[in-house]
Amino acid sequence: MGKYVLPLIALLWVGLSLPVPAVYAASPPIIFSIADAKDGAITVPDPKTDGAISVTGDGQTPVKVWLYSWWLHRFVVEKDGSVTLEDQHASAQRITMHRVPAVFFIDGAGVLLPSLQPVNISAFSAKSSGGDAPRGGPVLAPALPKPSQPGEIVAVLVRNDTQVDLPSRVVTFGQAFAPGDFPDGDVLEAKTQNGTVAVQADIKARYPDRSVKHAVISLEAPALAHDANVAVMLSARSGTPSGALITPQTILAHGYDLLLRREFPATSGLPDLSVDAASLLESSAADSSITTWLSGPLASEYRVSKRIMPNFRITFDIRATADGGVRTDVIMSNDLAYLFPQPSVYSATVTQSGMATWKSPLLNHRRFQEWHKVFWNRETPMPSVVLDVGYLEKAGAVPDFDLSLGVSRDALRQGLTSVAKAEGEPLGAGPVMRKMATTGGRADIGPTTDWAANYLVSQDSDARTLMLAAADAAGSIPWHVRELDGRIVSALNHPRLFLDPRCKTVDCVPGGFVDPNSGWELDNAHTPDLAYVPYLTTGSHFYLDQLLAEANWIVLCQDPDYRKDATGLLLALSQVRGVAWSLREIANASWIAPDDEPLKAYFQSVFDNNMAALTQTYLVDRAMLPTGAIEGFVENPYDKTTVAPWQQDFLAITMSTQARRGLEPARKFAAWMTNFVAGRFTHGAEGFNPLHGPDYYSAYIDPQTKQPVNTWEKLYNLNFAGKPAPTKLDGTPQSKDDYAAIARAATASLFSVTQQPRALRAFAFLSANAEDMLKAFSNGNAFNINPRFADGHVLQDDEILYPAPGGGRLAAKTAHSMLIGGAGQITLQGMPGVTVMVGGSGATTMIGAKGANYFFAGAGDAAMAGAAGQNYFGLAAGRAQIDLAATDTAVDRIEGFKPGRDHVHLIGSETDLGKIIATGRKAESGSTVLTVGPGHTVEFVGLSPSDVSPAFFD
Numbered sequence: 001m002g003k004y005v006l007p008l009i010a011l012l013w014v015g016l017s018l019p020v021p022a023v024y025a026a027s028p029p030i031i032f033s034i035a036d037a038k039d040g041a042i043t044v045p046d047p048k049t050d051g052a053i054s055v056t057g058d059g060q061t062p063v064k065v066w067l068y069s070w071w072l073h074r075f076v077v078e079k080d081g082s083v084t085l086e087d088q089h090a091s092a093q094r095i096t097m098h099r100v101p102a103v104f105f106i107d108g109a110g111v112l113l114p115s116l117q118p119v120n121i122s123a124f125s126a127k128s129s130g131g132d133a134p135r136g137g138p139v140l141a142p143a144l145p146k147p148s149q150p151g152e153i154v155a156v157l158v159r160n161d162t163q164v165d166l167p168s169r170v171v172t173f174g175q176a177f178a179p180g181d182f183p184d185g186d187v188l189e190a191k192t193q194n195g196t197v198a199v200q201a202d203i204k205a206r207y208p209d210r211s212v213k214h215a216v217i218s219l220e221a222p223a224l225a226h227d228a229n230v231a232v233m234l235s236a237r238s239g240t241p242s243g244a245l246i247t248p249q250t251i252l253a254h255g256y257d258l259l260l261r262r263e264f265p266a267t268s269g270l271p272d273l274s275v276d277a278a279s280l281l282e283s284s285a286a287d288s289s290i291t292t293w294l295s296g297p298l299a300s301e302y303r304v305s306k307r308i309m310p311n312f313r314i315t316f317d318i319r320a321t322a323d324g325g326v327r328t329d330v331i332m333s334n335d336l337a338y339l340f341p342q343p344s345v346y347s348a349t350v351t352q353s354g355m356a357t358w359k360s361p362l363l364n365h366r367r368f369q370e371w372h373k374v375f376w377n378r379e380t381p382m383p384s385v386v387l388d389v390g391y392l393e394k395a396g397a398v399p400d401f402d403l404s405l406g407v408s409r410d411a412l413r414q415g416l417t418s419v420a421k422a423e424g425e426p427l428g429a430g431p432v433m434r435k436m437a438t439t440g441g442r443a444d445i446g447p448t449t450d451w452a453a454n455y456l457v458s459q460d461s462d463a464r465t466l467m468l469a470a471a472d473a474a475g476s477i478p479w480h481v482r483e484l485d486g487r488i489v490s491a492l493n494h495p496r497l498f499l500d501p502r503c504k505t506v507d508c509v510p511g512g513f514v515d516p517n518s519g520w521e522l523d524n525a526h527t528p529d530l531a532y533v534p535y536l537t538t539g540s541h542f543y544l545d546q547l548l549a550e551a552n553w554i555v556l557c558q559d560p561d562y563r564k565d566a567t568g569l570l571l572a573l574s575q576v577r578g579v580a581w582s583l584r585e586i587a588n589a590s591w592i593a594p595d596d597e598p599l600k601a602y603f604q605s606v607f608d609n610n611m612a613a614l615t616q617t618y619l620v621d622r623a624m625l626p627t628g629a630i631e632g633f634v635e636n637p638y639d640k641t642t643v644a645p646w647q648q649d650f651l652a653i654t655m656s657t658q659a660r661r662g663l664e665p666a667r668k669f670a671a672w673m674t675n676f677v678a679g680r681f682t683h684g685a686e687g688f689n690p691l692h693g694p695d696y697y698s699a700y701i702d703p704q705t706k707q708p709v710n711t712w713e714k715l716y717n718l719n720f721a722g723k724p725a726p727t728k729l730d731g732t733p734q735s736k737d738d739y740a741a742i743a744r745a746a747t748a749s750l751f752s753v754t755q756q757p758r759a760l761r762a763f764a765f766l767s768a769n770a771e772d773m774l775k776a777f778s779n780g781n782a783f784n785i786n787p788r789f790a791d792g793h794v795l796q797d798d799e800i801l802y803p804a805p806g807g808g809r810l811a812a813k814t815a816h817s818m819l820i821g822g823a824g825q826i827t828l829q830g831m832p833g834v835t836v837m838v839g840g841s842g843a844t845t846m847i848g849a850k851g852a853n854y855f856f857a858g859a860g861d862a863a864m865a866g867a868a869g870q871n872y873f874g875l876a877a878g879r880a881q882i883d884l885a886a887t888d889t890a891v892d893r894i895e896g897f898k899p900g901r902d903h904v905h906l907i908g909s910e911t912d913l914g915k916i917i918a919t920g921r922k923a924e925s926g927s928t929v930l931t932v933g934p935g936h937t938v939e940f941v942g943l944s945p946s947d948v949s950p951a952f953f954d
Contacts, residue, residue, distance in 0.1 A: 034058045041104065044095060053095040062102035065095060075103075075111065083113050102355070111379075138406035138778055141459040144231060144388045151189075151235040153181045157386035158232055160224035161461060166383055170298050170321035172218045173385045174539035175234070176397035176592070177211070179662075184210035186236040190219055197222060197232065198322075200241070200296040204539075204594040214397075214592050216539030218299035220322070221383050229386075243297025248285040251300075251320045252278060258328050258375065259351040260314060265362070268345065273308060277316045277328060280304045293541050298322045303541060305486055311335075311342045311367070313486060317541050326377040329542055332426075333370035337481040337489040341367040341511040348426075350375055363427055366515045368478035371426030372542050386459045387537060393794060396661040397536055397592075398456060399447050399653070399745075399785045400752055404796035407454045408778040412462040415451070419469045429519075430473035431466065432530065437523040441737035444470065444528035446782030447584065447653050447745070450737075452533035453781035471534040474546040478514050479522065479553035488548060491555050492602045495565035499556040506560050524557055524570075525578035532588040544593070551589035551603055554582045568606035569613055576634050580650035583610060587658050607658075611665040619672055627700060628710025629686070632676030641701040645680060645694065646739045649746035652677045653785070656749035671754045678747050679712065681762035684859075685877050685896065687713025690765055691726040694739035695719065734772035736780045741773055745785040748795075752788035757872045757895070761856045763787055764838045768820045771802055789816065789834045789852070807842055812849075819846075821858055830867075837864075839876070855882075857896075866892055875902055881954075883907060886933030895941035903954045906932055913950040920945040 029052040036042050041064040042055055055063055067073060067087055076084045078096070085103065087093040097103070103111045144155045156173070160166045182188070184206070190199035198220040205213040222230055258277040264270040284290040284304040294301040301319035308314060313336075317329035330350060334343070348360040352375060365371075393400050419431050431451065432444055443450040451470050455463040481489040481499065491497060496507035501514055514520065531546035555568045562572040570582045590603035614634070617623050624631045633648045652673045659667035680693035698719050700708050709715050733740040744766040751759035763786075767774075774797050777784040786795045793816045800818045803810050807824025815833030821840030828837040830849040837846040839858030846855050848867040855864040857876040864873055864880060868888040873880070875896035882902070884892060886909035894904070909916070909932060919931040928948050929939045940948055 029054055032056075034061060037061050042100075051093070053093060054098075055095060055100060056098045057100040059099045060101060062104055063095075063097055063100050064104045065106070067105055075113075139409055139412065139458045139460045139463070140406035141389060141403060141457060142229075142386060144386070145233060147233070149235075151237055153177065153234050153236060154388050154391045155231050155233045156219075156388065157229050158219070158221040158224070158383050159229035159386060160226055160381075160383045162381045162383075163226050164381070165225050166223060166381060168223045168323065169221050169380070169382055170218055170323050170325065171221050171383060171385050172216060172294070172299055172319070172321075172539060173387070174214065174535065174537045175217050175387070176214050176392055176395045176536060178391070178395040179207045179213075180209065180211050182212035182215075182236045184212075185238070187239040187241055188215075188217070189235045189237050190232050191235065192222065192230050192232055194222070198243075198298055199234070200294075200298040202294045202296065202299075202539075205592060205600075206595060213395075214536070216294060218294065218296065218321070219385075220298060224383055241296065245295055245297060246300035246320050246322065248281050248290065248302055248318075251302075251318065251326060252282055254320075254324075254326075255353075256281070256318070256320075256326055256377070257353050258316070258330075260316075260330055260332075261349045261351065262346045263349065264344075264346050275306060275308070275314050277304070277318065277330075280306055280316065281318055293317065294319065301541070307336075307484065309342060309344070310484070311339055312344065312365075313482070315486075324378075325380070328375045329372055329540070330375065331370060331372040331475075331542060331545075332365070333480060333482070334365050334367055335370060335480045335482040336484065337509050338483075339510060341515065343367060343515065352377065360426060365427060366478060366518045367511075368480045368514075369427060369518070370475045370480050370545075372472065372475060373426060384461055384464075389456045389459070390794070392456070392536075393788075394792070396657075398533065399657055399749065400660075400788050400794045401453055401457050401781055402777070402784045402786050402794075402797045403457050404798035405457075405774065405777055405781075405784070407458040407460065407463060407781065411779040412454070412458075412460065412466070415466045416462055419466060425472055427476045428473060429476060430469040432470055432473045432477075432528060433526075434519045435521045436526045436528075437521060438526065441735060442526075442528075443780055443782075444530070445526060445581075446529075446737065447657065447785070448529045448533055448782055450780035450782045452529070453784070455537075456533065457781050457784075468534055468538075470528070471531050471543050471546060474530040474550065475542075476520075477522070477550075478518055478520055480545075480549045481509070481552070481556070488552050488599060490552050490599060490602065491560070491563075491566045491568060492599070496560045497556055498558075498560055499553060500559070522553070522557065524554060524582050525575045527554065527578075527581045527585060529581070529584060529588065532585075532592065536592060544597075547585075547589050548593065548597070548599055551585045552599065554585050555606060566602075567609050570610055571613055571617075572637060575638065576636055576644065576647035577650050579610075579634070580647065580654045583607060583651075584654045584657070586610075587654070587661075587663075591661055607663075608665075611663070611669065614669055615665055619668060624708075626710065627708045629712055630676055630679065630700070630710065630715055632673050632679065634673075642697045642699050644697050645677075646696070646742045648673065648677055649739075649742045652746040653749045656746075656753045659753035667753050670750055671756070674750045674754055674756050674759050677743070677750060678756070678759040678762035681743070681747070681765045682758050682874075683712040686711070688716040689720070689726060690762075691729050691769070692716070692720055693762075693766075694730045694733070694743050696731070696739065729766070729769050733766075733770040734776055736773065736776035737783055740766055740770050741776075741783045744770070744773070745783040748785050748787040752794075755790055757854060757874060757893070760787055760836065760854060761874050764818060764820075764836055764854075764856055767800055767818065768838050768840070774800070791834065791852075793834065795836075803840070815851075821860075839878070866890060881905055884932065884936075884938065886911070886936055888933070889935035890937075892936075892938045893941055894938065897940055897943065897952070899947075899949070899952060902952075904938070904952055906953055909933060913953055916953075917948060917950055920948055 032055045041062050043064045046066040073087050082096050082098045085095040188199050188201040190197045200218040202216040203212050207213050256278045260275045262273045281304050291303040299321045303317050305315040311334050313333045315331040319327040343366045345364050347362050350358045392398050451467040455467040498506045499513045531543045535543035535547050563569050586603050586607050593600040633643050655666045655670040659670050681690040684690050729740045732738040747759045747762040788794045802820045803822040803826050807826035809827045810819050811829040812831040812835050818836040819828040820838045821844040823841050825843045827845040829847045832850045834852045836854040838856045839862045841859045843861045845863045847865045850868045852870045854872045856874045861878045862880045865883040868890050871892045873894045880902040883905045885907045920928045923929050927939050927941045928943050928945045929937050932938050
């Protein structure tokens with residue numbers, strides 16, 4: 001045998017900030033033996049050397065080392081069967097162990113040596129699973145094959161990113177599908193370039209047409225050499241699933257053995273408690289109290305639970321796979337709502353096959369918290385699965401994140417270090433902010449978290465670790481409330497329940513809500529989305545629990561008098577950002593929860609009720625009609641004289657995300673919001689300097705008249721009159737999560753669902769004035785959301801091209817591009833496809849190409865040449881000349897045209913201008929549409945037929 005790398009069976013992040021050891025001087029080998037055993041273990045202290053250490057045991061006594069499990073290290077199997085632990089954190093120590101059954105680190109994490117097969121156990125992976133990158137460079141998701149044959153849906157990449165060869169293994173992951181791609185009645189097929197591999201789809205959610213929306217996929221990955229990978233194309237075909245199911249009896253027959261033991265301090269007077277998972281599985285199967293999560297020939301997972309004390313509930317999610325693996329997710333919950341609180345101090349030990357494989361520190365498990373930890377019956381490494389995130393975006397599962405810039409490797413390393421130093425598992429906060437009301441840019445606030453967005457765009461194993469650390473921490477948040485039988489306590493069954501420490505007169509949980517000593521302060525205006533993407537991509541039952549618990553709390557934290565009991569209205573007492581993040585969570589839960597989940601339909605009704613209220617107030621009753629030209633924002637119930645534009649942006653992102661999922665009320669509301677959200681950046685000619693668009697708070701009530709201002713110029717004067725003109729965007733435009741970044745994400749999202757050019761123009765303006773923002777996104781991608789064109793392509797950040805100093809020529813390099821002008825004279829040249837051209841302060845020539853062209857004039861003069869296809873011309877304060885070929889087949893729209901300043905040069909027309917003017921017709925919008933050639937129309941937006949004259953043309 002050669003050398004192999006062995007796995008860590010349990011990784012325990014400790015809540016300590018520890019100094020890095022000094023680099024030690026080399027010294028002769030140090031020898032330890034069974035004679036050095038103390039308290040049941042051979043203890044190896046820090047010898048302050050870089051030399052070799054030899055330990056010889058008796059085959060039964062474990063070794064306890066001075067290292068922490070989260071430090072960089074690896075295990076190596078030597079040819080003689082001994083095992084060497086190599087410290088790679090700050091020293092070069094090598095601890096070689098003979099006849100040693102297990103190793104425990106100083107933080108309690110342990111490794112079983114004899115039963116383990118080779119795997120890299122480094123807490124900080126040396127190589128990205130998302131793609132190779134130099135130190136500090138970007139980590140990008142690898143390119144995946146695209147469907148090319150009938151029935152093909154999407155590809156995944158199965159990769160061995162360990163340092164050893166791997167046998168065939170069953171891997172399980174979550175996969176969302178676009179509507180219609182996986183039809184009802186079809187089965188899934190998986191193919192590599194070498195043929196078909198076994199696959200199983202446990203369908204969790206369907207669309208109204210019964211096609212599959214979300215499924216947990218189990219795939220028999222082929223054997224892979226280290227650093228090798230294989231692309232697997234998933235296809236839908238007619239047929240029926242086949243193969244013998246893995247049943248609870250099958251698991252038991254193969255010797256399943258896991259014991260959870262709770263040990264109480266001697267001073268508590270409480271007896272220790274043990275729960276045997278195998279016995280509970282057997283009895284639950286017999287009395288039909290078992291819950292089946294996965295069922296098939298490749299993987300089956302069963303949930304069994306037991307109440308103890310009785311506030312506490314122990315749950316085992318037991319998954320067995322066809323390759324012999326058994327995975328147990330151990331969950332401990334203190335979740336009984338209608339019983340006085342019983343916090344408990346204890347430690348937990350998990351034993352497998354008679355050997356203790358994990359022991360927790362002493363835990364203070366407070367009310368409404370839960371923790372989990374995953375154990376395998378073996379520690380053979382598993383290959384990773386790389387998802388096609390562009391396809392997830394197409395399906396509406398996630399926002400349209402940029403996929404071209406990736407994530408900084410240094411940012412991921414720093415994140416792992418931060419998590420290692422933070423309060424770790426179990427019941428720790430991980431990277432999550434305990435005091436949720438804390439203001440400022442935060443990695444856990446946004447359409448999703450930075451950790452989830454970074455994982456999505458990189459598909460990197462370190463990024464995944466960070467995302468799941470935050471999802472695990474969701475269990476520690478005290479918002480898990482259940483009935484005696486384990487069902488979630490919701491407003492559906494308890495319409496008057498109020499989960500708030502201030503609850504006095506309505507339905508209150510006994511003893512009050514939220515232990516003041518827990519350290520958690522909940523706030524719906526700053527609620528992070530911790531579990532949606534983890535559940536989406538893993539299919540973990542535990543992460544679904546966390547998603548449902550958070551969405552449920554979102555409703556119950558509202559006073560029932562204001563939320564209208566089970567109706568779940570959120571508007572009366574929530575800040576606009578609270579509405580945004582609350583609807584985000586409720587909508588995510590209703591969209592992806594399994595169809596047999598009782599709360600799925602309820603959460604959808606809560607979302608619908610809130611949309612109905614918003615629609616009635618703002619679209620039907622026109623509550624903001626007095627604001628005139630600036631209409632398009634939602635009132636703050638706590639201050640009806642000011643608007644926080646960035647909070648409106650949050651809501652616009654949420655609305656757009658739901659509109660992408662086909663919710664028409666959300667699309668209409670997003671269209672209404674576009675006037676204000678995009679208008680802050682597109683009304684320079686009307687007196688509002690767009691550099692002030694990312695303002696923190698803007699007053700809109702005139703203090704003299706006590707009435708709302710109703711023009712962009714009045715809004716500007718009310719807030720900025722007498723102040724120096726800005727030279728850059730307000731706030732910190734170079735930041736990844738400041739107001740400019742939020743507005744950029746909002747305008748991109750709005751354009752994707754409305755295709756309103758003003759939203760794209762606003763996005764273009766923000767991009768043009770915040771180039772450094774793109775660099776900052778490599779540290780966090782939560783707001784790096786880009787516009788989706790009508791052809792389905794999402795503009796990528798590397799398709800946004802900036803000018804060289806002094807101007808010159810800037811040409812598109814791809815079929816989809818955004819070209820930014822500058823201060824100097826410049827020519828922007830499109831190419832067939834979709835081109836967005838953005839004028840600068842200097843004179844700009846813009847040349848379109850066949851397809852779709854967006855011409856956005858800047859402060860300088862502009863010459864614009866349309867092309868065959870669709871052309872939008874957005875004019876500004878400078879002069880504009882628009883060249884159109886009458887013989888092109890084209891649909892042109894011109895907005896902001898000012899007679900006498902702007903002109904249209906019609907090329908190749910043999911028709912008298914008077915006759916062309918006579919073709920003018922009034923569109924539904926009130927604009928005028930002229931026919932300038934066969935198959936070629938020109939619309940003058942905002943001008944009636946009587947306004948259009950031959951003087952428009954030269």
